[in-house]
Amino acid sequence: MKSHSIHVCRECGTTSPRWVGRCPGCEAWNSLDEEVVAKTTSTTRSPHATVSLHRVGDENETRLSTGVGELDRVLGGGLLAGSTTLLFGEPGVGKSTLALMSLRALATAGQSVLLIGAEESATQVAQRARRLGAIPAGLEVATTTSVGAAVALIEERRPALCVIDSVSAMSDEELGSVAGSVAQVRNAAERLCGVAKETATALVLVGHVTKDGELAGPRTLEHLVDTVVRIEGDRYGTLRVVRALKHRFGPTGEVGLLEMVSEGLRDLPETALARHPGDDDVAGVVFTVTNDGSRSFLVEVQALVASSSGSPRRVAHQVSSQRLALMLAVLEARCDIDVSDLDVFAATAGGLAATEPAVDLALALAVASAAASFAVARSMVAVGEVGLAGELRAVSGLTRRVREARRLGATRVVVPAAGELEAVDGVEVTRCSTLAAAIELARGRADEGPA
Numbered sequence: 211m212k213s214h215s216i217h218v219c220r221e222c223g224t225t226s227p228r229w230v231g232r233c234p235g236c237e238a239w240n241s242l243d244e245e246v247v248a249k250t251t252s253t254t255r256s257p258h259a260t261v262s263l264h265r266v267g268d269e270n271e272t273r274l275s276t277g278v279g280e281l282d283r284v285l286g287g288g289l290l291a292g293s294t295t296l297l298f299g300e301p302g303v304g305k306s307t308l309a310l311m312s313l314r315a316l317a318t319a320g321q322s323v324l325l326i327g328a329e330e331s332a333t334q335v336a337q338r339a340r341r342l343g344a345i346p347a348g349l350e351v352a353t354t355t356s357v358g359a360a361v362a363l364i365e366e367r368r369p370a371l372c373v374i375d376s377v378s379a380m381s382d383e384e385l386g387s388v389a390g391s392v393a394q395v396r397n398a399a400e401r402l403c404g405v406a407k408e409t410a411t412a413l414v415l416v417g418h419v420t421k422d423g424e425l426a427g428p429r430t431l432e433h434l435v436d437t438v439v440r441i442e443g444d445r446y447g448t449l450r451v452v453r454a455l456k457h458r459f460g461p462t463g464e465v466g467l468l469e470m471v472s473e474g475l476r477d478l479p480e481t482a483l484a485r486h487p488g489d490d491d492v493a494g495v496v497f498t499v500t501n502d503g504s505r506s507f508l509v510e511v512q513a514l515v516a517s518s519s520g521s522p523r524r525v526a527h528q529v530s531s532q533r534l535a536l537m538l539a540v541l542e543a544r545c546d547i548d549v550s551d552l553d554v555f556a557a558t559a560g561g562l563a564a565t566e567p568a569v570d571l572a573l574a575l576a577v578a579s580a581a582a583s584f585a586v587a588r589s590m591v592a593v594g595e596v597g598l599a600g601e602l603r604a605v606s607g608l609t610r611r612v613r614e615a616r617r618l619g620a621t622r623v624v625v626p627a628a629g630e631l632e633a634v635d636g637v638e639v640t641r642c643s644t645l646a647a648a649i650e651l652a653r654g655r656a657d658e659g660p661a
């Protein structure tokens with residue numbers, strides 16, 4: 211076999227035939243490594259096959275349900291035969307669990323499935339699988355790190371679904387570089403995507419992320435696969451968010467909510483994220499609605515203000531620390547609420563991140579409520595961006611937010627003076643032009659007691 215060498219950037223995966231000091235792709239210095247490339251890597255594909263275009267839509271519609279409703283929803287109905295999905299996230303977030311659940315569901319439905327484990331022994335995989343329930347007879351496992359062996363197995367078995375856990379651990383003996391290197395991961399993904407297409411196998415590649423949350427290995431991995439799904443969540447919490455970042459055959463930006471329980475991951479109704487408006491009123495708690503993908507989520511924003519020993523701390527959990535700093539400055543300058551000597555903690559209850567500017571008003575109101583010790587009625591939901599002049603600015607998707615607030619029991623929604631809004635029955639919509647006015651309103655409302 212003929213082979214040649216190329217130079218691959220460790221940072222972004224850009225290749226260059228010659229070594230250069232600075233990567234032409236991402237401009238990082240000294241980031242190019244020499245890699246040996248086998249000439250035969252792409253010969254497994256039949257290059258000149260044609261298809262009759264009017265039949266393409268039909269065969270593409272074979273969606274394989276993963277058995278996890280929220281994942282199916284993100285995928286636009288399920289995994290597609292012949293397509294490759296990259297599933298990535300931080301260690302411990304639940305990638306192996308989610309992949310295994312899909313394998314179990316399809317095996318239970320009588321489909322042939324194959325797990326290629328490159329990181330754990332069959333015993334370890336079986337232990338995890340038993341936590342999820344009885345193991346269906348059709349769930350086959352092979353443990354290997356060899357790309358060639360994996361490709362051969364898929365060609366021989368032609369499973370409906372094959373999971374590679376993980377693609378980062380797969381390597382090709384014929385390449386000179388170490389497992390996990392850019393050239394190895396790209397080569398593995400390329401060959402596995404190719405065989406998945408040939409055998410009409412739905413392929414799931416599990417991928418790792420680095421410390422800063424980026425996909426380990428080359429970014430080019432994202433270009434090779436059809437679909438990229440990220441699992442997000444705090445590994446010590448139970449909430450998980452699955453999100454399609456790229457989707458060749460369905461919607462992108464769609465989000466799904468899952469909960470990690472002792473029997474694996476299960477669908478989480480969005481109503482479980484916050485207590486409903488109408489529970490007991492407590493100072494420092496304000497509801498808002500955040501939009502993510504095509505969905506709207508009710509979020510409970512909480513703030514706590516406490517005397518400080520030493521330099522005051524600002525802690526933001528699942529809300530933006532920049533937006534929190536901005537709100538504190540606006541509260542001091544425009545609303546006479548000064549917390550500059552106090553510790554301020556702000557968070558969302560339930561664990562969903564709410565970092566968009568539309569959350570500003572709830573965040574500012576929560577801090578004001580905590581600092582001035584008044585409770586905001588829980589029947590009230592606040593939505594709006596706060597500007598530096600203390601003005602409330604229009605937000606996108608307002609009608610959707612108001613509808614969701616109403617659906618979950620709010621009787622009043624405070625919104626910015628400007629912004630398009632269709633009529634929503636059964637909820638009082640109050641327009642405010644400034645944060646100060648919204649605080650007065652929330653205060654007055656609180657004096658009347660819960661609605």
Ligand code: TYD
Pocket residue numbers: 299300301302303304305306307308338341342470471472473474475
């Ligand atoms: P895992 O799927 O191994 O994560 P990853 O492959 O992304 O590294 O699961 C990680 C965590 O999930 C682990 O700490 C144990 C926990 N877990 C449960 O809580 N319930 C379960 O049923 C399973 C299988 C795992």
Ligand code: MG
Pocket residue numbers: 305306307375
């Ligand atoms: Mg794993």
